[in-house]
Amino acid sequence: MGMTITEKILSRASGGSHVKPGDVAVVDVETAVLMDMTFLPEGWREVLKLHDKSKVAIVFDHLVPAPTIQAAMAQRAGRLFAEKFGIERLHDVGPDQGIAHAVVADRGYALPGTVLVNGDSHTCAAGAFNCAARGVGGPDMLFAITTGTTWFRVGETIRYDFTGKLRPGVSAKDIFLFIAGEYGAHVNQNIEYGGPGMSSISLNGRRTLATMGTELSAEFVIFEPDDALLDYMHRVNPGATMHPTLPDADAVYKERRTIDLGSLEPLVALPDAVVNNSVKISAVAGQKIDQAFVGSCANGTLDDMAVVAKVLAGRKVAKGTRFIVTPGTQAIFRAALKAGYIETIMEAGAVVTPATCGACIGGHMGLLGPDEVCITASTRNFKGRMGDPSARIFMGSPATVAASALAGAITHPGAFFEGDAA
Amino acid sequence: MSGNNMLSGKVWKFGDNINTDLMLPGPYLFRGEAEQAGAVFMNHRPGWLAEMKPGDAIIGGFNYGMGSSRPAARSLRNCGVGFLLAESINGLFLRNCVNYGFRAFECPGVTQAFEEGDRAELIIEEWTVRNARTGQALAVSKLPKMLLDMMLGGGIFPMLEAQGLIALKTAG
Ligand code: SF4
Numbered sequence: 001m002g003m004t005i006t007e008k009i010l011s012r013a014s015g016g017s018h019v020k021p022g023d024v025a026v027v028d029v030e031t032a033v034l035m036d037m038t039f040l041p042e043g044w045r046e047v048l049k050l051h052d053k054s055k056v057a058i059v060f061d062h063l064v065p066a067p068t069i070q071a072a073m074a075q076r077a078g079r080l081f082a083e084k085f086g087i088e089r090l091h092d093v094g095p096d097q098g099i100a101h102a103v104v105a106d107r108g109y110a111l112p113g114t115v116l117v118n119g120d121s122h123t124c125a126a127g128a129f130n131c132a133a134r135g136v137g138g139p140d141m142l143f144a145i146t147t148g149t150t151w152f153r154v155g156e157t158i159r160y161d162f163t164g165k166l167r168p169g170v171s172a173k174d175i176f177l178f179i180a181g182e183y184g185a186h187v188n189q190n191i192e193y194g195g196p197g198m199s200s201i202s203l204n205g206r207r208t209l210a211t212m213g214t215e216l217s218a219e220f221v222i223f224e225p226d227d228a229l230l231d232y233m234h235r236v237n238p239g240a241t242m243h244p245t246l247p248d249a250d251a252v253y254k255e256r257r258t259i260d261l262g263s264l265e266p267l268v269a270l271p272d273a274v275v276n277n278s279v280k281i282s283a284v285a286g287q288k289i290d291q292a293f294v295g296s297c298a299n300g301t302l303d304d305m306a307v308v309a310k311v312l313a314g315r316k317v318a319k320g321t322r323f324i325v326t327p328g329t330q331a332i333f334r335a336a337l338k339a340g341y342i343e344t345i346m347e348a349g350a351v352v353t354p355a356t357c358g359a360c361i362g363g364h365m366g367l368l369g370p371d372e373v374c375i376t377a378s379t380r381n382f383k384g385r386m387g388d389p390s391a392r393i394f395m396g397s398p399a400t401v402a403a404s405a406l407a408g409a410i411t412h413p414g415a416f417f418e419g420d421a422a
Numbered sequence: 423m424s425g426n427n428m429l430s431g432k433v434w435k436f437g438d439n440i441n442t443d444l445m446l447p448g449p450y451l452f453r454g455e456a457e458q459a460g461a462v463f464m465n466h467r468p469g470w471l472a473e474m475k476p477g478d479a480i481i482g483g484f485n486y487g488m489g490s491s492r493p494a495a496r497s498l499r500n501c502g503v504g505f506l507l508a509e510s511i512n513g514l515f516l517r518n519c520v521n522y523g524f525r526a527f528e529c530p531g532v533t534q535a536f537e538e539g540d541r542a543e544l545i546i547e548e549w550t551v552r553n554a555r556t557g558q559a560l561a562v563s564k565l566p567k568m569l570l571d572m573m574l575g576g577g578i579f580p581m582l583e584a585q586g587l588i589a590l591k592t593a594g
Contacts, residue, residue, distance in 0.1 A: 024566045026566070046588060047588055047589075048586055048587055121490075135491065136517065137517060137518055139521040139522070139577065142588060146582055146585075151566075153517075155513065187485060187488060217488075219513060
């Protein structure tokens with residue numbers, strides 16, 4: 001019986017045994033990513049022996065630069081840990097700063113065909129790189145870095161085959177909103193993305209789609225490898241050992257679904273839930289907004305900055321509307337600066353912040369007041385997620401959010417992409 | 423484990439899709455462990471904590487423990503639940519049962535076989551549970567040895583401590 005991509009990677013990482021749904025696989029962890037929250041005193045313990053320092057990366061992201069003493073202490077614990085064991089991949093406040101999943105993507109830490117864990121729930125973001133990546137608990141991270149292993153209960157896999165190509169103004173976020181609206185949650189299931197249209201989705205778009213898999217309650221979310229992925233990996237992480245993994249021809253899926261990318265249109269999720277909550281923009285167009293946000297591990301890529309700049313170019317954010325834009329990493333920030341996107345975005349009246357989780361988690365900036373309305377291109381629109389629980393959070397693509405920021409109300413972005421080549 | 427290790431507990435039945443918010447409500451997320459243990463099912467089944475006795479068993483339906491990665495399993499352990507049997511257990515919740523040393527197993531058919539108030543007798547080494555009232559015995563789904571050892575050994579922290587991989591909580 002053939003295996004899906006996830007099953008094959010877990011099989012390889014567990015020493016080659018055949019892995020099937022229902023099994024518990026004990027696997028070698030190739031990459032363990034520790035983020036700032038992992039070092040909070042309630043969950044962290046002093047490590048006496050580390051399995052392999054070269055397999056660890058530390059990224060401070062949720063609360064950077066530290067807005068509270070508690071956050072500062074967690075970061076200090078992380079620095080001391082890195083120093084004690086000589087861990088080189090430390091992404092502290094500074095030029096290498098960023099949201100962990102975005103840093104992993106920028107640097108090519110997620111190696112195709114291997115296992116990656118992080119104590120943050122959006123870790124399946126690394127599935128864009130054909131990597132079996134999963135968010136686990138804080139204790140699991142201590143287990144992974146001291147023993148070099150972790151375990152997963154293997155779920156069944158849903159396979160999505162993409163055909164065609166997205167139309168201008170439609171993005172990976174809209175693919176996600178379509179899947180979330182059409183198929184809902186994927187509890188205890190893996191998602192595998194592939195098909196003849198997959199390669200037409202940019203690597204950055206795949207990052208968005210993989211990251212959002214968490215909101216589908218999926219276990220592993222994984223893309224097939226292609227030339228674009230391998231070229232990228234060789235460029236950003238030269239010399240790394242990779243095991244690009246395709247599914248077996250006779251892989252067994254719980255279900256196979258085909259999506260024609262060319263048929264999709266921009267969608268919006270209504271407030272309070274991401275799944276089973278997508279509507280056409282026409283259903284909410286004209287809804288006044290107080291704040292617009294583009295950022296997070298899902299939508300802080302260079303593609304996202306480019307799209308926002310394209311929509312904003314030569315125009316002004318509506319009076320009375322706040323537009324916050326947060327690049328996923330400082331490296332993306334610098335690239336967007338060089339490309340001229342940041343200047344365009346700022347000239348239009350948006351605020352560009354340093355790379356951090358920030359407004360996505362209602363952290364240390366960009367919070368919403370009572371009864372305010374926000375449209376966000378980030379990961380979650382849960383009640384109270386970005387500030388006061390009475391605030392209402394709509395979710396859309398960066399293009400939709402930018403178009404809405406210009407109008408001060410939820411707006412279809414189509415007009416900004418007319419005449420673009422498909 | 424050694425000798426006759428039957429766990430015997432009075433059964434409390436909960437339904438399908440019991441989520442982690444019900445066991446560990448959001449407002450208690452950043453409170454201490456003891457306070458969290460005192461909040462188990464406070465909105466879902468008020469007064470239950472006062473009625474249940476240490477060692478009692480929870481019987482759940484499908485997808486028990488769905489939801490976030492919060493340490494709800496730790497709360498069940500801390501409030502004295504002896505063990506949990508469910509038709510199926512959510513992956514992340516099972517992970518935390520192992521992490522925090524809370525006995526939780528899948529047992530297809532368990533909701534049919536037990537009524538609230540029955541006594542469940544679980545013998546882990548034999549992977550069976552028996553209803554003391556009806557005499558019916560059911561097979562409990564096996565957990566791989568590594569996970570079972572961790573679960574029965576109190577979870578990840580005691581294990582890593584015993585192996586000298588992490589410092590004791592009191593140290594430093
Ligand atoms: S950006 Fe948002 S979703 Fe992503 S890791 Fe940070 S808080 Fe979580």
